[in-house]
Amino acid sequence: MAKKQEYLKSTNMIRKIVFFTFLQIVLVSQAQDGKILDSINIYGKLRVHASVFDGTLELQENSPRVGTSLSRNLDNGFQAFGQLELGVHIIEGTEFNNDASTSSEFIKDPFKERDAITSRLAILGIRHAKYGSISFGKQWGAYYDIAAYTDNFVVFGGSASGTYAGNSDGGWKGTGRANKSVLYRNEFNNFSLAVQSQLIGGSHNYGASIQYKTPINLLIGAAYNSAEIREEYRNFITDIGSNSSNFILGLKYAKNKFGAALTYSLHDDEFIQLDESTVISFPTYGLESLISYQHSNKLSVQAGFNYMKETSKNSYFNTEYKLMHYILDINYYLDDYVKIYMSGRIDDSKSVLDTRTHNVFLVGFSYEFNFNNI
Numbered sequence: 001m002a003k004k005q006e007y008l009k010s011t012n013m014i015r016k017i018v019f020f021t022f023l024q025i026v027l028v029s030q031a032q033d034g035k036i037l038d039s040i041n042i043y044g045k046l047r048v049h050a051s052v053f054d055g056t057l058e059l060q061e062n063s064p065r066v067g068t069s070l071s072r073n074l075d076n077g078f079q080a081f082g083q084l085e086l087g088v089h090i091i092e093g094t095e096f097n098n099d100a101s102t103s104s105e106f107i108k109d110p111f112k113e114r115d116a117i118t119s120r121l122a123i124l125g126i127r128h129a130k131y132g133s134i135s136f137g138k139q140w141g142a143y144y145d146i147a148a149y150t151d152n153f154v155v156f157g158g159s160a161s162g163t164y165a166g167n168s169d170g171g172w173k174g175t176g177r178a179n180k181s182v183l184y185r186n187e188f189n190n191f192s193l194a195v196q197s198q199l200i201g202g203s204h205n206y207g208a209s210i211q212y213k214t215p216i217n218l219l220i221g222a223a224y225n226s227a228e229i230r231e232e233y234r235n236f237i238t239d240i241g242s243n244s245s246n247f248i249l250g251l252k253y254a255k256n257k258f259g260a261a262l263t264y265s266l267h268d269d270e271f272i273q274l275d276e277s278t279v280i281s282f283p284t285y286g287l288e289s290l291i292s293y294q295h296s297n298k299l300s301v302q303a304g305f306n307y308m309k310e311t312s313k314n315s316y317f318n319t320e321y322k323l324m325h326y327i328l329d330i331n332y333y334l335d336d337y338v339k340i341y342m343s344g345r346i347d348d349s350k351s352v353l354d355t356r357t358h359n360v361f362l363v364g365f366s367y368e369f370n371f372n373n374i
Contacts, residue, residue, distance in 0.1 A: 040070045042371045048091070049155070049341070049364025061091040062155055062364060063100035065120055078128050081135075085121035094355060096345075096362075098158040099151070103138070103171035103179055120169075120177060132186025138171060141178035142194035142207040143225040146250040149261040150288035153302055154364070155343045156327045159356055160286030160308040162246045162267035167354070173227040174198050174205045175246055190214070196225075203228040219252040237271065240281040244268040259292040270308065272353055274316070282321070283311045302329040317351045324348040325356070337368045 047062035067085030074080060087102065095101075102118045125135030140148075144163060151158040158164060163176045170176020174196060183196045190213045198205035209223035225246045234240055248265035265288075269281040290304040308323040326346040333339045345360045 037070050038073045039372070040068065042066075042068050043369060045366065045368050047154075047364060047366040049343075049362045051094070051096070051360060051362040053094070053358040053360040058093050059091060060093050060095065060362075061089065061100075062366070063095075063097045064088045064090070067121065074126075076128075077130070078126055080126050081123075081133075082125070083121055083123040083139075085119075087118040087120045089116050089118065096355070096360060097155050098164040098167075099169075101164050101167055101169045101176075103169050103177065125183075132184060134182070134184050136182055138177055138179055139181055139183060141170070141174045141176065141181060141225065142183065142196040142209040143175040143223045143246060143248065144170070144177075145194055145209040145211065146221040146223040146248045146263060147175070147265070149219075149221070149250040149252040150263050150290045150304065152261075152290055152292075153304070153327055153343070154329045154331065154341045154366075155362065156325060156345045156360075157288065157290070157304070157306060159323060159325060160288050160306040161248060161263055161265050162270075162284075162286060165244075165269070166271040173225065173244065173246075174207050175225050175227075178205075178207070198227075203230055217253060217255045219250075221250045221252070223248050236277075236279055238278065238280045240269060257294040259290075261288075261290045263288045266311070270310070270321075272316075272321075274353070280316055282317070284308050284321075285311050298333050300329075300331045300333075302331075303327065320351045322350040323352050323356060324350075337370070339366050340364070341366060 044066035046064050049060055049062055051058050051060050065085055065087050067083065069081070069083040071079055071081040087100065102115070119138060121138055123135050123137040123139045125133055127133030147158070147161040147163045151161065151163065163170050165173045165175055171179040174181065178196060178198055180200050181196055181198045183194060185192070185194045192211045194209045196207040205227040207223065207225040209221060211219060211221035213219050227244050229240055229242055229244055234242070246265060246267050248263055250261065250263040252261040253259065265286045267284050267286065270284040271279060271281055273279050286306070286308040288304065288306050290302060292300065292302045294300045304327050306323065306325040306327070310317060310319060310321045313319050324347065326348070328344045330342045331339050332341070341364050343362050343364070347357050347359050349357050
């Protein structure tokens with residue numbers, strides 16, 4: 001039985017790879033002939049690093065992915081667009097990048113091998129310069145418009161904003177790469193807004209964001225997300241209600257070589273796995289900060305922190321739960337697409353029960369590619 005499951009898993013992986021490769025070949029050939037596409041972009045990130053944590057040295061991947069985006073100009077200023085992005089998992093081991101979490105993972109099982117190919121994004125939509133855009137599929141949600149302000153470290157970050165609920169990619173809740181979502185976006189002068197719904201069937205999830213760009217290069221944003229907790233989650237999570245909401249405020253500033261961002265968020269539910277059969281939920285608030293400096297074309301530095309604390313007393317941690325990470329990145333660019341990075345995370349958490357409690361230092365290599373209008 002185990003061999004059969006392994007065979008089916010391998011076959012499914014091969015099918016995904018073959019399908020994605022075939023799709024890109026077809027799209028490239030069609031774009032070159034000028035038949036159905038006005039633009040096509042094939043892109044990807046391949047990153048690997050050696051990490052020292054918990055007294056061990058381990059080679060790890062860092063959320064590698066490959067994707068294709070395409071568009072077609074229509075009449076009256078409309079444009080159809082699509083995007084397909086797949087996560088690629090080759091190296092088994094610890095994963096510190098929250099962005100690498102998948103839609104199917106909720107309270108990760110450390111003994112479960114991850115799928116070699118996973119779906120990150122799958123989007124189809126239509127847009128217009130005046131009327132905005134509407135898109136369908138699995139896509140970054142409205143809540144992440146603001147959470148992304150501080151989720152820009154090379155490896156760490158995003159642990160205190162409520163985006164990656166239950167160590168997933170936020171897809172089930174809509175805070176991250178929202179599953180089965182319909183998203184409308186538009187811009188009015190210096191304002192931009194997004195309104196989102198998830199058509200999951202049996203659940204009613206909504207989200208919205210608004211941002212204002214001031215004349216002094218300061219971006220101010222706020223977002224709200226509300227998710228109905230399905231019965232299968234309520235059956236095994238202690239102290240969770242029928243609905244879970246997230247609210248986030250953010251500031252982002254950029255000028256010349258300097259950048260800074262700050263977010264403050266409120267979450268109805270932080271999920272902690274106490275043992276194999278016990279998962280608890282409790283409300284928290286979070287602070288995330290990011291400061292960046294581009295010293296030259298070759299060197300950039302990022303620093304900041306992630307802080308999360310429970311907002312009310314619960315029977316398990318009795319207000320003792322605290323997540324506290326200090327983060328530092330140093331990036332050396334060999335060219336625009338290839339860099340060497342060093343990242344460190346110092347942990348000062350309390351009563352946090354997963355790999356987020358480790359002090360970590362790592363050195364990695366990153367190669368990005370981006371082929372526009374092939």
